[in-house]
Amino acid sequence: MIEKINGRGAIIGSLFIALILAIIPLPLIADAFRPDWVLVCVFYWTIALPHRTNVGIAFVVGFILDLLLGSTLGVRALAMSIVAYIAATNFTRLRNFSVWQQALVVGGLTGLAKIVVFWAEYLVQDIQLPSGYFYPVITTTVAWPWIFLLLRKLRRQWKIS
Template sequence: MAKNSTSPWWYINASILVALILSIMPLPLQLKAIWPDWAAMVVIYWAIALPHRVSIGTAWIVGFLLDILLGTVLGVNALALSLVVFGVSSNFQKLRNFTVWQQAALVGIFLILFHLVVFWLNRFLLNVNFSVEYITPSFTSALFWLWLFPVLRSYRRRFKIR
């Protein structure tokens, strides 16, 4: 039996890199308001599937990279994503047992929390006003979770990422 010599980190980092690229893609303003949070969803998936490999530190690094790529205040997305992954990794065994529809609802709730933390920090630091556009990506992300979860699961199983 041939053993896969490639590190699982390579595959996880590749999926996170694709998610970061999707997160910074230039889009029309109408589409930008409903564009899913790809990076957050991919990190949430890996925190549920492999909590011993992807945890709060990984979420902080991905959030910090997102801050740099989006040109936002450094640490805002990092803190928000770390808080979300803390909640996910604290309950990963429960989340694994839910159906994909239930997981999608919970991912939507976690992403609403993510966006509210980002808003709160931006309100404190930049004095911005609340808009519904802050949380609309959470709803589309919950819908895209129904597609993303099976895709990442088959990716994990195909490359035997453990």
């Protein structure tokens, strides 16, 4: 019973830290390159423990991120849900990829999420595509191996299953 509470707490704690990293103020130049911490965290927990982290959790976390960023409600929730669905349906295949192959998949899914967010925002607000809009795809792809190793160490050390 205590291990389940610790496991649930570790997953919620890592998602909470990812949410904080997503809203922490950065200089404009650095903010353009901010990795998508929440998406990466949701992706990791979905492929590592698909029975504990699923599309519903991704939707809730995306909705909370919409609230924190002050954007149109449901936009990031939709994007996170799509990413979590793709990860959950292919988790056995994704687990067998090397970390570098997973990084490419994470980059592709981050790009997909950015396109979904832009498309949904465009339907509501008629916005223009900023020049550095896809820079986070590159930084998220580069950051994936370290985030993967950190979260895997956390999962193994606390025996989360």
